[in-house]
Amino acid sequence: MAHLDLPSPKSRPASSYSGFNLPSSSTSSAGGDDEYDDNEPLPFPAALARRDFLAPDFDPAAYLSALHTGPTARHQTLEDLRAELRDRSTAISAELLELVNANYTSFLGLGGELKGGEERVEDVRVALLGFKRAVEEVQGRVRERRIEVGSLNGELQEVKGAVEMGRKMLELDERVAGLEARLAVGSLGQVGKGGDGDNEDSWDEDMEESDSEEDEDEDGTAFVGNSPSKLAFLAREYVLVDRLATSLGRDLQFVRKMEERMARCRNTILLDLSTATKEARKAGDRGQGRILRFLTIYRTLDAQAEAVQVFKER
Structure with missing residues (x-):
């Protein structure tokens, strides 16, 4: 019997395993007309619809469960789903930042758009100053009256004692x-x-x-x-x-x-x-x-x- 010089599994290079593929169904078929290969990568699923997240009764747990069940089940790994959700969160944060910056710019320009209110502001300021002085005058009179009443009470006690x-x-x-x-x-x-x-x-x-x-x-x-x-x-x-x-x-x-x-x-x-x-x-x-x-x-x-x-x- 002739001796076959085959390499041992330990000495076989690792690159030889990378090319190992299961036989396609096309080779075993009688006609050989089907060109579909099971080892070809699955098509990447469509992006998650944004309107799904805007539902008033949105439930994260129920939504994730529905992605992999039913007739519209997604063929997607958990890691890919996490990456997609992270990308979506990053995009939403960027949109929110742009919205805040746009409103802040409008807020800064609000002072320049307002015109003709200086006189009203000055009138309000003068009225407040007048009210403050009136309150201070009332407080001063109350203090004087308190001192006067205290003095009269002292005199009254002296008279009662006498x-x-x-x-x-x-x-x-x-x-x-x-x-x-x-x-x-x-x-x-x-x-x-x-x-x-x-x-x-x-x-x-x-x-x-x-x-x-x-x-x-x-x-x-x-x-x-x-x-x-x-x-x-x-x-x-x-x-x-x-x-x-x-x-x-x-x-x-x-x-x-x-x-x-x-x-x-x-x-x-x-x-x-x-x-x-x-x-x-x-x-x-x-x-x-x-x-x-x-x-x-x-x-x-x-x-x-x-x-x-x-x-x-x-």
Whole structure:
């Protein structure tokens, strides 16, 4: 058998494979008249219609699916389709840029086309300046009025404070005068200066109620000194006067003058209280109840030292 010297697959040049083609159907056909070759490249598909992308209900996924199905299916690879879409996007961007440049050029030339509006613009500018000055004038008047109102409010507060202090001063004078009248201290002028007839009547009613209380012990023992109810009423009234003077201010000149009269009233109450306490002590067991009530009055007047001094005396 003759030896055939054939090259091995490894030593065969690669160029020999590039020319390998499947046999065409024409060589196997009996007649050999068909000249169509299956290996010939397919015709490039037509460009995508631009109107397809302008549909109101355009759906990219549905559109791409329809390209490869149906009677109008495209014989095109995915890479070719991507390249075509990129080219289409580039063309649209170029058109958009040209449109923007054309409109921008028109916009720049708009100022030159407008004529005859300078007077209207100047009128509007003058009107705006006038309105601005008017607003500034109104703002200035508002600021002045705000300062004026603030000053008036301050004066009003000062007047209210002065009126309130005047009322308290009148009340202090009336109460001190009434207390002096009940204690029979001070001059008649000082007593009469304090209050009117209504104040005196109210004092008389209060004191009559106090005087109508017990002036005798439970066993019928009579006491000459003031009753605990009367002294307690006078002590409470003095405490009210003292608090009113403190609210006005002890440094006030009017209060300093009133302190002398207040001191005389307090000393008179303490003197009457001391006399009544000594009388109750002399009564022995029959005066123990009155003594306890007198001690409460001493505490009301904050006169514990005076109470100790009274009880030390024999």
